[in-house]
Amino acid sequence: xxxxxxxxxxxxxxxxxxxxLFVVAALLLGYLLTPLLxxxxxxxxxxxxxxxxxxxxxLTFIWAFIVGFGALQGMRDKRSxxxxxxxxxxxxxxxxxxxxxxxxxxxxxxxxxxFLLVGAIQVATNATYFPLxxxxxxxxxxxxxxxxxxxxxxxxxxxxxxxxxxxxxxxGMVALAFVETERESGFALLSPSLARIHDxxxxxxxxxxxxxxxxxxxxAIAATGLLLFVARRRWIRAIAVVPPLVGVLIAVPLLPGDxxxxxxxxxxxxxLVCADGQPRVCVTRVHEAKLAELVEPAxxxxxxxxxxPDAPTAVMESTAQAEDGVQEFVPExxxxxxxxxxxxxxxxxxxxxxxISLNDAAGPxxxxxxxxxxxxxxxCRPHDEDRERELGARQAVASWxxxxxxxxxASDVDYAAAVQEIESANSWAKRAWAALRELPADVQxxxxxxxxxxxxxxxxxxxxxxxxxxx
Amino acid sequence: xxxxxxxxxxxxxxxxGLSWLSAGDISxxxxxxxxxxxxxxxxxxxxxxxxxxxxxxxxxxxxxxxxHVLLAGAMTIGVTAAMYLALADAVPGSSLLRxxxxxxGLATFGVAVLGVRFGWALPIGWxxxxxxxxxxxxxxxxxxxxxxxxxxxxxxxxxxxxxGAGSYAVSGARRVLA
Amino acid sequence: MVRAVGAAELAPTSYAAEVRAERLDIRAGRRMVIKELxxxxxxxxxxxxxxxxxxxxxxxxxxxxxxxxxxxTLELLGEAIGNRLDLRAVRRQLxxxxxxxxxxxxxxxxxxxxxxxxxxxVPKAGVPDAVQHAIERVGLADRADDRLKxxxxxxxxxxxxxxxxxxxPRVLLLDEPTVGLDPAxxxxxxxxxxxxxxxxxxxxxxxxxxxxxxxxxxxLLVDDGRLxxxxxxxxxxxxxxxxxxxxxxxxxxxxALLARGRSW
Numbered sequence: 080x081x082x083x084x085x086x087x088x089x090x091x092x093x094x095x096x097x098x099x100l101f102v103v104a105a106l107l108l109g110y111l112l113t114p115l116l117x118x119x120x121x122x123x124x125x126x127x128x129x130x131x132x133x134x135x136x137x138l139t140f141i142w143a144f145i146v147g148f149g150a151l152q153g154m155r156d157k158r159s160x161x162x163x164x165x166x167x168x169x170x171x172x173x174x175x176x177x178x179x180x181x182x183x184x185x186x187x188x189x190x191x192x193x194f195l196l197v198g199a200i201q202v203a204t205n206a207t208y209f210p211l212x213x214x215x216x217x218x219x220x221x222x223x224x225x226x227x228x229x230x231x232x233x234x235x236x237x238x239x240x241x242x243x244x245x246x247x248x249x250x251g252m253v254a255l256a257f258v259e260t261e262r263e264s265g266f267a268l269l270s271p272s273l274a275r276i277h278d279x280x281x282x283x284x285x286x287x288x289x290x291x292x293x294x295x296x297x298x299a300i301a302a303t304g305l306l307l308f309v310a311r312r313r314w315i316r317a318i319a320v321v322p323p324l325v326g327v328l329i330a331v332p333l334l335p336g337d338x339x340x341x342x343x344x345x346x347x348x349x350x351l352v353c354a355d356g357q358p359r360v361c362v363t364r365v366h367e368a369k370l371a372e373l374v375e376p377a378x379x380x381x382x383x384x385x386x387x388p389d390a391p392t393a394v395m396e397s398t399a400q401a402e403d404g405v406q407e408f409v410p411e412x413x414x415x416x417x418x419x420x421x422x423x424x425x426x427x428x429x430x431x432x433x434x435i436s437l438n439d440a441a442g443p444x445x446x447x448x449x450x451x452x453x454x455x456x457x458x459c460r461p462h463d464e465d466r467e468r469e470l471g472a473r474q475a476v477a478s479w480x481x482x483x484x485x486x487x488x489a490s491d492v493d494y495a496a497a498v499q500e501i502e503s504a505n506s507w508a509k510r511a512w513a514a515l516r517e518l519p520a521d522v523q524x525x526x527x528x529x530x531x532x533x534x535x536x537x538x539x540x541x542x543x544x545x546x547x548x549x550x
Numbered sequence: 551x552x553x554x555x556x557x558x559x560x561x562x563x564x565x566x567g568l569s570w571l572s573a574g575d576i577s578x579x580x581x582x583x584x585x586x587x588x589x590x591x592x593x594x595x596x597x598x599x600x601x602x603x604x605x606x607x608x609x610x611x612x613x614x615x616x617x618h619v620l621l622a623g624a625m626t627i628g629v630t631a632a633m634y635l636a637l638a639d640a641v642p643g644s645s646l647l648r649x650x651x652x653x654x655g656l657a658t659f660g661v662a663v664l665g666v667r668f669g670w671a672l673p674i675g676w677x678x679x680x681x682x683x684x685x686x687x688x689x690x691x692x693x694x695x696x697x698x699x700x701x702x703x704x705x706x707x708x709x710x711x712x713x714g715a716g717s718y719a720v721s722g723a724r725r726v727l728a
Numbered sequence: 729m730v731r732a733v734g735a736a737e738l739a740p741t742s743y744a745a746e747v748r749a750e751r752l753d754i755r756a757g758r759r760m761v762i763k764e765l766x767x768x769x770x771x772x773x774x775x776x777x778x779x780x781x782x783x784x785x786x787x788x789x790x791x792x793x794x795x796x797x798x799x800x801t802l803e804l805l806g807e808a809i810g811n812r813l814d815l816r817a818v819r820r821q822l823x824x825x826x827x828x829x830x831x832x833x834x835x836x837x838x839x840x841x842x843x844x845x846x847x848x849x850v851p852k853a854g855v856p857d858a859v860q861h862a863i864e865r866v867g868l869a870d871r872a873d874d875r876l877k878x879x880x881x882x883x884x885x886x887x888x889x890x891x892x893x894x895x896x897p898r899v900l901l902l903d904e905p906t907v908g909l910d911p912a913x914x915x916x917x918x919x920x921x922x923x924x925x926x927x928x929x930x931x932x933x934x935x936x937x938x939x940x941x942x943x944x945x946x947x948l949l950v951d952d953g954r955l956x957x958x959x960x961x962x963x964x965x966x967x968x969x970x971x972x973x974x975x976x977x978x979x980x981x982x983x984a985l986l987a988r989g990r991s992w
Contacts, residue, residue: 249674
């Protein structure tokens with residue numbers, strides 16, 4: 080290998096465009112189709128796991144082009160008609176082609192790394208937990224991208240026609256779409272994208288076995304592309320069909336039968352980290368960075384909640400998995416979804432987990448007030464049609480504990496629906512607050528305590544429990 | 551062009567076959583993709599045989615280009631329609647026409663601006679975007695997948711069509727060295 | 729421009745002629761293009777003349793190790809090629825300008841010549857000097873950093889010659905090198921040829937008889953796959969008489985020899 084030649088290839092072949100194009104396309108798509116990168120608390124700008132898992136979705140759009148551009152580049156020798164001259168030179172074909180394949184791959188890798196860097200800068204300001212598994216997942220991403228490029232180069236050399244690049248891009252896309260329709264089997268995980276895996280939570284990681292299987296499979300694809308591109312003899316090109324077959328045989332047994340099961344809870348991520356001193360304030364290791372600013376408001380809130388009988392004595396992050404992520408339950412902190420903790424206030428930085436959400440998009444309020452909502456209990460029916468009634472009651476309870484009526488501010492909220500929800504909840508809160516304040520002081524305390532115990536079991540109409548004393 | 555038609559038929563068969571195998575609804579995704587692939591493959595034929603010849607020859611190139619594009623479009627739509635007939639018995643004519651105009655416009659625009667070697671990237675890119683984008687990406691992004699009566703999708707298609715037809719008819723394929 | 733002299737060059741040559749062919753048969757497709765050709769070429773400039781389709785290009789392609797002989801022996805630098813798989817050592821000593829010279833249009837002149845130097849396994853340390861020297865010899869020093877796609881046809885041809893000589897070949901094969909060169913360029917090319925012919929075995933195929941007369945030390949006349957004549961340009965001229973077709977003695981010799989060959 081020659082560095083001088085590599086530099087020439089990097090400057091003069093399509094290697095000069097594919098890397099930059101990759102960054103631009105990935106960032107553009109990522110920010111244009113925002114749910115692809117910014118879904119869940121494991122979004123690519125929030126957590127290291129998310130940084131490497133979420134961008135896979137983008138490959139749905141980009142991978143076919145990597146193959147197509149590779150095919151275009153793979154045709155260069157035929158198009159330039161240099162075969163006659165180069166055949167008379169001593170250097171073996173594999174070195175010459177290898178040099179170009181190297182430059183092309185380097186360019187793609189550079190693009191991928193630059194893209195990751197943009198995300199990493201954002202993650203670094205937010206996350207402290209860096210599991211080593213991230214490196215493996217990131218490596219798989221690199222393998223997928225390089226495999227696409229090499230496959231393209233091989234196809235281009237095999238079939239040097241102007242029709243080849245669009246056809247190769249299309250074939251790459253069709254293969255991807257087809258593999259992904261295999262909803263029921265692990266085959267879907269052989270696709271470059273992880274399309275069947277959505278909402279990645281901060282606690283999630285890809286199973287190492289899935290990463291290993293994908294690494295094997297895409298290395299095999301890369302080997303095929305490289306063989307097709309580099310080999311001179313026909314029988315070696317014929318051998319190129321072997322690696323993918325071997326790859327599938329090794330990879331498929333490693334993959335879970337259900338593509339959704341490729342995500343697992345990262346044990347290290349859900350470990351609880353507590354602040355020094357009492358009362359206890361704990362968050363998971365992924366959110367360790369948030370602990371310092373949580374401690375003070377959390378202890379203030381606990382002190383205010385202390386007015387109530389059987390008051391909670393700690394604030395802890397809940398790690399119960401919610402909704403479609405229930406594959407695995409993490410017992411440490413909060414108990415099953417149905418039994419809601421009475422001895423501590425469960426919090427979450429993820430709106431899908433049944434706990435008090437501390438990154439609530441609906442109306443920014445301070446953390447102390449959030450922890451007092453519903454007297455330190457999670458909302459019971461946060462997705463119901465008439466949820467504003469309960470939300471209003473929760474605000475009234477929190478206001479009572481805090482000593483004054485506080486309403487959520489909708490001025491910074493963009494979505495019309497969310498604004499409406501906040502305003503409606505605010506008006507319920509005002510009504511409940513007014514009704515509550517008319518009662519004698521001891522009855523007020525009784526009502527709030529009743530609200531807390533009703534909310535802990537989600538029994539009855541919570542608004543009525545607070546306002547009318549219903550049981 | 552015959553070669554392009556051959557590849558087109560082959561790939562259409564492949565996509566049709568695969569979507570039939572996976573028992574999906576072909577009226578949406580596969581239809582759009584076949585159409586995009588068709589115009590992409592056809593776009594390769596839009597380059598002049600000899601650029602210098604085209605520049606110098608006192609030939610009425612404009613009508614020739616128009617005929618060429620229309621022919622390519624007709625062939626692509628025909629092949630896609632054939633796939634529908636084979637798999638679904640009914641051809642969604644108006645959406646096919648809208649998508650055909652829009653994607654063909656993208657292809658010709660691509661050829662005029664980027665040259666034959668890269669022109670295909672535009673229709674294929676947008677088609678993939680439309681088919682795989684999340685549902686809330688908006689009607690302009692997902693225009694080929696929208697219902698026929700969605701006005702913004704129709705406008706997008708027509709703008710693409712006009713842009714492509716205009717740029718290609720005026721300047722022809724961009725001169726790029728092989 | 730001083731060039732490091734490798735050990736291989738100092739070693740005494742173990743062969744009598746750089747190129748030697750014995751009863752050489754070469755097939756192109758189904759047709760036997762070169763038939764039982766005997767040939768021996770050593771240092772000097774050898775012009776290969778002949779009508780279109782006579783087998784000039786096929787012969788040069790075989791010498792360039794691109795086309796495998798169908799029968800007989802072909803020795804380059806004392807090594808028999810034919811069934812040998814490893815031609816690397818021989819190829820390092822070859823320079824070749826094909827009739828249809830393909831090149832990467834985005835590369836600059838310097839980059840392309842350097843790329844070829846790499847392909848010819850020129851020792852790394854000597855590459856920059858060798859590239860510069862080759863470019864200067866073909867008179868392209870002022871365009872060395874221009875992209876190939878910006879060059880005219882004649883300049884491209886000179887790039888082709890530069891890449892062919894970049895490794896200081898022992899055997900230099902030039903197939904129609906003067907196509908696209910203007911008269912002045914052809915004059916300087918002839919000088920370059922004579923210069924090159926002092927150190928190595930140059931084989932030039934052309935159909936321009938006057939190039940041969942001016943620059944070659946030896947003329948080979950090929951017709952229908954056979955060697956019809958081998959001798960000096962003077963001998964070629966002597967072969968013709970006033971009755972033969974042609975504007976000068978060399979051309980008349982050329983047509984006379986061809987006509988004689990045909991009548992056999």
